[in-house]
Amino acid sequence: MAGKRNARDVTPSPPINKSGTSTPTTAAPAVKTVTSKSKDANLSAQEVAVAMWDNYVKATPQRTKLIDVFMAFLVVVGVLQFVYCVIVGNYPFNAFLSGFSATVGQFVLTASLRIQTNAENKAEFESISPERAFADYVFGSLILHFFCVNFIN
Amino acid sequence: MTVATENSYLKGAKGRNTRGLLRLVILCTIAAAAVSSRLFSVIRFESIIHEFDPWFNFRATKYLVANGFYDFWDWFDDRTWHPLGRVTGGTLYPGLMVTSGAIYHALRALTLPVDIRNICVLLAPGFSGLTAFATYLFTNEMSTTPSAGLLAAIFMGIAPGYISRSVAGSYDNEAIAIFLLVFTFYLWIKAIKLGSAFWGALCALFYGYMVSAWGGYVFITNLIPLHVFVLVCMGRFSSRVYVSYCTWYALGTLASMQIPFVGFLPIRSSEHMSALGVFGLLQLIGFVEFVRSGVPSKQFQTLLRGFVFLVFSVAFGGLVLLTVSGVIAPWTGRFYSLWDTGYAKIHIPIIASVSEHQPTAWPAFFFDLNLLIWLFPAGVYLCFLKLSDEQVFVVVYSILASYFSGVMVRLMLTLTPIVCVTAAMVLSTILETYLSMKSPRSDAESVAAEAAAGKKNAASKGGLRSMRNPLVGIYTVVSKSTVVGAMTLYLLVFVLHCTWVTSNAYSSPSVVLASKLPDGSQHIIDDYREAYQWLRQNTKEDAKIMSWWDYGYQIGGMADRPTLVDNNTWNNTHIATVGKAMSSSEEVSYPIMRQHEVDYVLVVFGGLLGYSGDDINKFLWMVRIAEGIWPEEVKERDFFTPRGEYKVDHDATDTMKNSLMYKMSYYNYNGLFPPGQAQDRVRGAKLPDVGPVLNSIEEAYTSENWIIRIYKVKDLDNVGREHGAAASFERGNKKKKAAKKRGAKVLRVE
Numbered sequence: 001m002a003g004k005r006n007a008r009d010v011t012p013s014p015p016i017n018k019s020g021t022s023t024p025t026t027a028a029p030a031v032k033t034v035t036s037k038s039k040d041a042n043l044s045a046q047e048v049a050v051a052m053w054d055n056y057v058k059a060t061p062q063r064t065k066l067i068d069v070f071m072a073f074l075v076v077v078g079v080l081q082f083v084y085c086v087i088v089g090n091y092p093f094n095a096f097l098s099g100f101s102a103t104v105g106q107f108v109l110t111a112s113l114r115i116q117t118n119a120e121n122k123a124e125f126e127s128i129s130p131e132r133a134f135a136d137y138v139f140g141s142l143i144l145h146f147f148c149v150n151f152i153n
Numbered sequence: 154m155t156v157a158t159e160n161s162y163l164k165g166a167k168g169r170n171t172r173g174l175l176r177l178v179i180l181c182t183i184a185a186a187a188v189s190s191r192l193f194s195v196i197r198f199e200s201i202i203h204e205f206d207p208w209f210n211f212r213a214t215k216y217l218v219a220n221g222f223y224d225f226w227d228w229f230d231d232r233t234w235h236p237l238g239r240v241t242g243g244t245l246y247p248g249l250m251v252t253s254g255a256i257y258h259a260l261r262a263l264t265l266p267v268d269i270r271n272i273c274v275l276l277a278p279g280f281s282g283l284t285a286f287a288t289y290l291f292t293n294e295m296s297t298t299p300s301a302g303l304l305a306a307i308f309m310g311i312a313p314g315y316i317s318r319s320v321a322g323s324y325d326n327e328a329i330a331i332f333l334l335v336f337t338f339y340l341w342i343k344a345i346k347l348g349s350a351f352w353g354a355l356c357a358l359f360y361g362y363m364v365s366a367w368g369g370y371v372f373i374t375n376l377i378p379l380h381v382f383v384l385v386c387m388g389r390f391s392s393r394v395y396v397s398y399c400t401w402y403a404l405g406t407l408a409s410m411q412i413p414f415v416g417f418l419p420i421r422s423s424e425h426m427s428a429l430g431v432f433g434l435l436q437l438i439g440f441v442e443f444v445r446s447g448v449p450s451k452q453f454q455t456l457l458r459g460f461v462f463l464v465f466s467v468a469f470g471g472l473v474l475l476t477v478s479g480v481i482a483p484w485t486g487r488f489y490s491l492w493d494t495g496y497a498k499i500h501i502p503i504i505a506s507v508s509e510h511q512p513t514a515w516p517a518f519f520f521d522l523n524l525l526i527w528l529f530p531a532g533v534y535l536c537f538l539k540l541s542d543e544q545v546f547v548v549v550y551s552i553l554a555s556y557f558s559g560v561m562v563r564l565m566l567t568l569t570p571i572v573c574v575t576a577a578m579v580l581s582t583i584l585e586t587y588l589s590m591k592s593p594r595s596d597a598e599s600v601a602a603e604a605a606a607g608k609k610n611a612a613s614k615g616g617l618r619s620m621r622n623p624l625v626g627i628y629t630v631v632s633k634s635t636v637v638g639a640m641t642l643y644l645l646v647f648v649l650h651c652t653w654v655t656s657n658a659y660s661s662p663s664v665v666l667a668s669k670l671p672d673g674s675q676h677i678i679d680d681y682r683e684a685y686q687w688l689r690q691n692t693k694e695d696a697k698i699m700s701w702w703d704y705g706y707q708i709g710g711m712a713d714r715p716t717l718v719d720n721n722t723w724n725n726t727h728i729a730t731v732g733k734a735m736s737s738s739e740e741v742s743y744p745i746m747r748q749h750e751v752d753y754v755l756v757v758f759g760g761l762l763g764y765s766g767d768d769i770n771k772f773l774w775m776v777r778i779a780e781g782i783w784p785e786e787v788k789e790r791d792f793f794t795p796r797g798e799y800k801v802d803h804d805a806t807d808t809m810k811n812s813l814m815y816k817m818s819y820y821n822y823n824g825l826f827p828p829g830q831a832q833d834r835v836r837g838a839k840l841p842d843v844g845p846v847l848n849s850i851e852e853a854y855t856s857e858n859w860i861i862r863i864y865k866v867k868d869l870d871n872v873g874r875e876h877g878a879a880a881s882f883e884r885g886n887k888k889k890k891a892a893k894k895r896g897a898k899v900l901r902v903e
């Protein structure tokens with residue numbers, strides 16, 4: 001999960017994957033030559049990332065960006081905890097688990113909030129207003145933190 | 154209950170007062186029927202706890218009520234598993250005890266002081282009313298017709314498949330677990346329909362409660378991910394699925410880890426890995442969908458699809474690797490035996506020895522579910538017709554649960570809710586179709602009406618057109634009333650069947666054996682409690698009782714004495730030790746009993762009364778379990794005659810006749826009969842004229858019908874002789890001629 005968020009900004013991995021997977025799987029558009037297609041894709045992958053970033057910066061509302069920053073922060077915290085656990089060892093395993101799952105759970109809940117408050121998803125969640133979504137978020141987070149504090153001993 | 158009913162009802166538009174009132178009255182009646190059909194045993198006999206397991210739950214509840222929650226949470230029980238003890242707080246599911254403790258205190262706060270025993274006895278009927286209500290809610294989510302919920306509620310209320318585990322007095326985990334199961338599923342359906350984090354969190358909370366109540370929570374842990382996975386595979390991924398599942402998983406997993414008995418299992422064991430895997434998969438898909446929404450490029454889509462596939466397979470490979478390397482625990486035997494059905498019988502006899510772990514026979518399905526079982530496939534088919542997210546859940550649940558209930562009798566319990574729900578959907582569809590008084594439009598009107606014409610019309614106009622025209626609509630009152638009448642008849646027969654089954658098959662307390670005298674009056678055989686009461690009153694407070702593990706909980710609960718092994722079979726070796734002591738000769742058993750400080754040995758013997766569940770019939774399992782640990786010393790083959798028969802009469806092998814169990818069961822049994830006519834009524838065998846002789850233990854108590862026999866383990870001989878020699882001396886078997894010959898003695902070492 002940590003890697004996924006970053007994968008959007010850091011481009012190198014998609015081209016490597018593509019060269020491995022696209023040739024066997026996309027046999028349908030055999031009209032184009034292989035070389036031109038791969039070149040196209042290569043370009044577009046780079047361009048797409050840049051364009052996406054621009055699009056994101058432009059199109060996303062301020063509030064959603066705030067949520068995204070919070071999510072990125074959670075990812076960083078989670079990764080740090082995990083790395084620390086890998087380096088030092090997981091002796092109080094419940095402490096690691098509760099800390100780590102607090103970040104994961106909070107990330108997931110925040111992602112849910114982001115999805116629910118997104119204007120594009122109005123059709124999907126007709127019964128949930130943004131205020132309701134926020135109240136749900138608070139409810140879920142309270143439960144999450146109660147369990148984490150209880151589990152960390 | 155009433156509030157929620159009225160809420161769901163208020164959505165109706167017209168005539169809502171009447172309908173709401175009706176619905177309320179019907180639900181209350183259903184709850185009353187569910188409760189009252191479970192009270193047969195309390196009315197016939199008395200208000201006591203029935204089977205074996207509930208006695209432990211009862212004892213733990215008494216401990217909780219007496220000592221408070223914190224003491225209960227870290228309760229070290231030194232009166233079971235005698236030399237070892239049991240860390241009870243960490244090895245039980247506390248949900249049941251805490252629930253009844255809470256009810257106890259709540260009633261007390263309402264100035265209704267009710268004895269804790271009565272709460273424990275009546276907990277299961279009470280919760281069955283709630284289960285019926287939860288089924289009502291669940292079915293209402295599935296079906297648009299309002300009657301399906303009510304039908305499902307009544308089915309769930311009286312279906313014998315569920316009653317069998319929830320009659321009054323069966324204070325077992327399933328009593329509350331089925332309610333929690335259905336209610337968790339209801340919340341889950343609600344969550345996935347609305348895509349609401351709130352319902353997801355509620356679902357997680359009730360999942361946590363379920364985890365605290367029953368080990369069968371693993372069913373939910375695997376069913377919900379499976380549902381989501383099927384949805385994803387069907388291309389029905391939506392952000393609603395993401396929100397509800399991720400909320401449920403993140404909170405639910407944390408909630409389940411709060412139970413000490415579960416601990417880190419959700420991270421470490423294979424049963425929980427599907428949930429984790431689907432969680433990871435959803436993150437991936439969610440991210441990919443997010444990216445795709447920004448980029449319309451076709452190539453990028455395929456690229457990302459490949460990416461998802463790659464990561465998924467890598468994660469799966471990693472999981473397999475971790476399992477193989479042992480970081481993640483493999484399937485436990487109990488679960489593994491669900492897949493490999495021959496596994497338990499070969500490797501873990503203790504799992505196979507429980508009668509509930511056998512495969513289900515066909516009649517059992519009909520016996521437990523009567524007409525529901527043949528409506529069940531139709532209901533699943535109905536779900537296929539209108540396949541939305543929640544119908545997929547029904548389909549997945551049905552398939553999984555029918556497999557499991559076919560493998561193990563006990564899991565019929567998890568099948569029952571879904572059978573009730575689907576059957577109710579079918580029945581309500583049928584009734585809805587045939588009960589509407591409006592006739593379809595007549596044939597003389599137009600082409601459109603002709604296309605919708607029924608059978609009558611088709612028959613009058615000729616064959617070809619009738620082939621073309623679909624058969625839609627029912628015209629005559631006769632056909633309507635016939636079908637509705639037939640269905641009503643079936644339903645009435647269903648009620649009769651359920652009542653009959655409950656009354657005859659599932660309402661007998663195993664503690665008290667009832668039999669009918671020739672004049673029809675009831676004769677109660679109460680040997681169990683007689684013997685346990687004897688133990689409670691005539692032995693010292695910490696006298697250790699050795700018996701087979703079946704009776705461990707009852708001895709702990711009724712006789713209140715420490716036992717060596719009990720129904721919580723966590724230590725197979727210890728059970729095998731008892732099995733070895735029971736199946737070996739006295740010379741071997743006596744040291745074992747001394748080492749474990751056994752004071753009394755209790756055996757169950759049904760030979761006089763024809764009570765077939767006695768220890769001689771269970772004896773082979775003791776031998777098998779002991780043989781699993783000491784294959785050199787206990788051999789199953791030795792207990793069979795040369796022709797391979799298991800016999801107790803003249804033909805019994807020497808090993809059999811010398812085993813402690815045989816001797817204890819038949820000790821002095823000859824004296825009851827005229828010489829040479831001792832008869833074992835269970836095995837139908839004529840016993841040898843000379844009964845067995847006991848040297849190292851002595852008979853302490855035998856109940857009225859000889860069902861329970863208790864023996865006291867003798868102390869060491871005063872002069873240091875072997876017990877055999879001492880007893881032989883006592884009997885006067887001294888050789889008349891004083892043999893002056895010196896025996897082959899060994900050198901006395903200091």
